[in-house]
Amino acid sequence: MADLADVTTPRDVFGKVLIELAREDARIVALSTDLMLSTKLKDFAKEFPGRFIETGLTEQATVSMCAGMASCGLIPFFATFAAFATMRPCEQVRTDIAYPKLNVKIVGTHAGLSMGPGGTTHHATEDIAIMRSMANMTVLVPSDMIQTVKVVKSAAEFEGPCYIRLIRGAESPIDIYQSVEECPFEIGKAAVIKEGNDVTIIAAGAPVVQESFVAANELEKEGIHVRVIDMASVKPIDKEAIVKAAEETGGIITVEDHNIMGGVGSAVAEVVVQERPVPMKLVGVPDVYSTLGPPDELWARYGLNSSSLIGTVKDFLKKIK
Numbered sequence: 001m002a003d004l005a006d007v008t009t010p011r012d013v014f015g016k017v018l019i020e021l022a023r024e025d026a027r028i029v030a031l032s033t034d035l036m037l038s039t040k041l042k043d044f045a046k047e048f049p050g051r052f053i054e055t056g057l058t059e060q061a062t063v064s065m066c067a068g069m070a071s072c073g074l075i076p077f078f079a080t081f082a083a084f085a086t087m088r089p090c091e092q093v094r095t096d097i098a099y100p101k102l103n104v105k106i107v108g109t110h111a112g113l114s115m116g117p118g119g120t121t122h123h124a125t126e127d128i129a130i131m132r133s134m135a136n137m138t139v140l141v142p143s144d145m146i147q148t149v150k151v152v153k154s155a156a157e158f159e160g161p162c163y164i165r166l167i168r169g170a171e172s173p174i175d176i177y178q179s180v181e182e183c184p185f186e187i188g189k190a191a192v193i194k195e196g197n198d199v200t201i202i203a204a205g206a207p208v209v210q211e212s213f214v215a216a217n218e219l220e221k222e223g224i225h226v227r228v229i230d231m232a233s234v235k236p237i238d239k240e241a242i243v244k245a246a247e248e249t250g251g252i253i254t255v256e257d258h259n260i261m262g263g264v265g266s267a268v269a270e271v272v273v274q275e276r277p278v279p280m281k282l283v284g285v286p287d288v289y290s291t292l293g294p295p296d297e298l299w300a301r302y303g304l305n306s307s308s309l310i311g312t313v314k315d316f317l318k319k320i321k
Contacts, residue, residue, distance in 0.1 A: 004145060009169025010206070011109050013148040015040030018077060021156050022048055028156065029069060031078045033059050039079035039109050059088040066104045067096035075103055075156065081115070082108025082124030082165060086131055097161050098134040105155050106131075107164045112205070112257030113285070113299060114168035119292035124165075125285045128204075129262025131163040132235040138162040138187060139235040141264075143209035145169075146177040147232060150185035158187060167206050167257070168295070174210050176230065190238035196225035199317055200245040201309070203255040204231045204264045208304050212255050215309035226313060234264055239271050246276040251320045253281045253312065257304060260284040279320045283312060 007013055022028040022044065029051045030044050036054055045052040055062045059080065066076040078085070085108040086093070097104045108127055115122040132139045140155060140162065142148040148166065155162045176193055177183040184191045190202075193209070194216050203212040209230050216226035227249055229241060245252060252272060254265035265282035272280060285302050292298075299305050303312060 004149075007145060010142060010145050010148040010166040011038075011040040011169055013145045014079070014107060014152055014164075014166060015043055017149055017152040019044050019047060021153065022051065025075070025156070027073060027075045029053070029074050029076050031055055031062055031066060031076060033057055033062055033080045033084065035080050038081070039107070041079060059084050060092050063089040063092035064096050067092075067100070067102050070097075070102040070104045075105070077105045077107060079107040079109060081122065082111035082127045083122055086124065086127040086163070090130060093131075094134050098136045101136045101160055103159055103161070105162045105164065107166065109166045110168045111165045112167055113290055113302070114257070114295050116295040116298060117292050120289045123290045125259045125290055126262070127165065128234060128256070128258050128264060129266070132267060133262070136161055137235065139165070140187070140232060141165045141205040141234055142185075142232055143204070143206050143230050144175040144177060146175050146180055146183050147185050149180045150183050151232065154185065154187055165205060169206070176209055176213060185232055187233050188236040188238060189233060190241040191230045191232070192227060192241070193230050194226065194228040196227040197249055198225045199251045199253065199313060200227040200229060200249045201253045201255055201313070202229045202231050202242070202245070202264070202268050204234055205257060207299060208255045208257050211299070211304060211306045211309060214306040215313065218306065218310055219313055224313065224317070231264060231268070234267055237267050237271065239275065242268055242271045243276045246272055246278040251279045251316060253283060253316055255304060255309065256284040257299065258284050259287060261287050279316075281312065281316050283309070
């Protein structure tokens with residue numbers, strides 16, 4: 001298992017785990033578009049110089065290169081900023097990878113609002129919507145560094161196109177899970193990290209899973225029992241967990257560091273409206289282009305921190321109970 005003692009971000013975890021996997025499987029190769037340092041692939045390139053390609057700022061061509069490699073039996077991991085991984089090469093991802101169902105793993109780092117001062121051009125608030133709309137594409141959003149280990153390993157073992165979404169991680173959000181062995185991650189399955197029957201929060205990724213968990217703990221002190229579900233597997237999504245939450249709590253709030261159009265909230269709503277309609281509230285970037293600023297200020301601005309979520313839950317319960 002990867003040694004996490006000296007890592008501070010999910011990106012560091014990705015880099016370490018990929019090296020471990022590559023030592024065991026010679027098919028694994030890595031590519032980056034002039035972002036080897038930011039995507040934490042420097043050590044991979046040092047250990048496996050013949051299995052790493054720094055392509056320069058050529059996202060479209062790089063995706064097509066990955067498709068060619070996969071068609072020859074390799075397992076390419078292409079890592080770059082999430083905004084660039086999903087929008088610049090969108091056509092190539094769809095046509096060259098998703099359509100033929102090739103075994104390519106795309107790792108989008110610096111996702112959501114975590115690029116802060118980078119501004120709208122570097123914020124990835126549409127990436128989940130783009131990637132989950134493609135047939136054959138699996139979308140995974142780990143919530144902490146421990147879960148990132150399981151996600152990267154699961155993606156490597158999984159046969160088919162996969163998108164892994166990681167935040168920049170400089171804020172070092174708390175770990176939800178205490179050990180890799182105890183982390184229940186499985187593709188297609190959600191994890192209930194806090195039980196409750198008054199209302200459900202479904203969140204995906206850091207920092208919103210952590211903030212939802214903190215909010216639920218604070219609300220519990222006031223007698224409000226919130227179920228918190230970590231939906232790390234956005235696609236395929238855990239329909240059973242969503243329906244169960246709808247039936248047992250009567251209302252669902254989704255929280256995501258992403259635009260509310262087409263993201264996690266939309267994915268959950270698609271299940272709810274067809275299987276077990278209940279009131280819902282979608283919390284995220286509200287169909288606007290995000291502004292720039294420190295990540296924690298942006299998360300607060302869009303209601304994604306724990307103090308904002310406490311108020312959101314209370315207001316929601318007043319409307320549905």
